[in-house]
Amino acid sequence: MKFTQMLTKRFKDTPADCQIASHIFMIRGGYMKNVGNGIYSLFPITKRITAKIENIIREEMNRIDGQEVLFPVVMPGSLWKESGRYDAIGSELLRFRDRSGNDMVLGMTHEEAAVHLARETAESYQQYPFMIYQIQTKFRDEPRARGGLIRVREFTMKDAYSFHTTKEDLEEYYMRCHKAYERIFARCGVPEVISVKSDSGMMGGKVAHEFMLCTPIGEDSLVVCSNCDYRANMENADCKYDVLSADIEELTKVATPEMKTIEEVATFLGKDMNALMKAVAYQKETDDKIVIVFVRGDLEVNEVKLRNYLKSEVHPALDLENTDVCAGFIGPKGITEKVQVLFDMSLATRENFVCGANEEGFHLTGLNIKRDLGDVELIDLAKTTEGAICPVCGQHAITLTRGIEVGNIFQLGDKYTGSMGMKYIDQNGQMQTPIMGCYGIGVGRLAASVCEAHHDNYGPIWPMSIAPWQVQLCALRADDAEVRAFADEMYEKLQNAGVEVIFDDRPVSAGVMFSDADLTGVPLRVVVSPKGLKNGTVEVAKRDKSMMEKIEKDQAFDFVIETVKAMKAECENINI
């Protein structure tokens, strides 16, 4: 590709709306153009990167016996009504009507389509197991797109669906897929991507993992044990606590006028935050009932755990009028029966809690759960914290970090095959429901994540495996006859040798050419200049600055070929 012929434009100034590195560079470097909220057109440079990522994904999916298919982007709503998700999913599912007035949806994921495709096709146990996948456009009407390609509404996704006759077979295949994902991320130049135990969310199913690139700009909070290999998304990280023993005190009512927040009460009574019992109020979406969650004062409620326990969407309760609870002084003792009350596990860790007295201006001290409340069910509903106890190894080794979710895998079980009536005939001639797994990777998000992981102040540093081109050939002074002739010949020879070359043949100054090359992020750069040719050399440099050499011009071609080959091999040298 010659630069002079390419549809591209770069910007010196950081666009006003960009906050994170990948977004800044991908706008400044002319990688993409915003079309609407969370919707982008991709320029050739980005299409080349995503095509390479897609090929790596395709190779790895095929390695685990995946069969590539293509589902439709637009589906009849009736298909989604079969699984129940037409009504279960909120407004992120874009619904519309066709000219006949039929309900239609834009595909945001394709479990329904996968079951639809397979259910009349895989009739016999002999056809199992199998996996089908596609690489295709998804649309999710996200409440808030952000960060360039990190969170968009329309995006390309690889989504795979496996079908099995036994749980053991699903579990085994799930692990194969886990390994394939590790290979994909390693080959794309981000071997640091980790898998964490995750909540299955709207997908349903029990076991799920997310693949996360750890970075401060990540949208998810991750819980990582620094002592063992326990890793989980904050959303469903298990909690474990030390138990503090103490002499049991009397239950006493104390005046705490105007003390409504945990901090105020703790300070006023001279107690630690963890001696308080905090009440957090929620409203269930299913029946609008108010739920009060009691949790230790130093902890926070994990709403995902709460949602899963209640099997209902929950919202912070803003209005406690007409509930008979005394805002600011809510306590478990003598609380109104109009609300549902839940107790977090953390309340088992100590005695003598301070809690609201359900009376304006008063709290109770010395609350002993067993003595004062009887046998109450303690549920794990809290968020874990930095330095907490690891639920696996038991050490105080929990650390919190943030991550971008670049992929996920789920064991779905029979959620879709069951609801959509998929059956096969087993060895005994009996009708059975197969079980499923599903496996996704966001292609554009992965590209942006690689940029997040590999960039410097001047632009992205693409790994050789997914770089838009392998070599950037810069002709400094393309108007110089000798330079032009040498660069033209080098371009020709490299192309003939199968090397992907972007040839900057513009008559621009060195500064412009180098800045643009930095933004392009091609891993190997060859600079042909009058000065160099006078000394009989061309310059060969790596984008990551780990190499810069002057090579005899007669040997330059061979040197570049060898270097590209070595850098490619380095990307493929993974031990998974």
Add this chain to the structure above:
RNA sequence: CGAGGUGUAGCGCAGUUUGGUAGCGCGUUUGGUUCGGGACCAAAAGGUCGCAGGUUCAAAUCCUGUCACCUCGACCA
């Protein structure tokens, strides 16, 4: 959905307080001089100031509405 912010040339911005008919830098085009880290000189093109309505002799500027985009939040009773 809640709060805050911003909409003026392809990009970055000034101008809005105090109404007077739009400007700067980058980029683009043309000509010339330069040439190894975003060169210089000269000339030129490019904007119904997000949109709609209102006030006024006069609106980018004031008022009302609306749309779009950005950031934070969606939890401590």
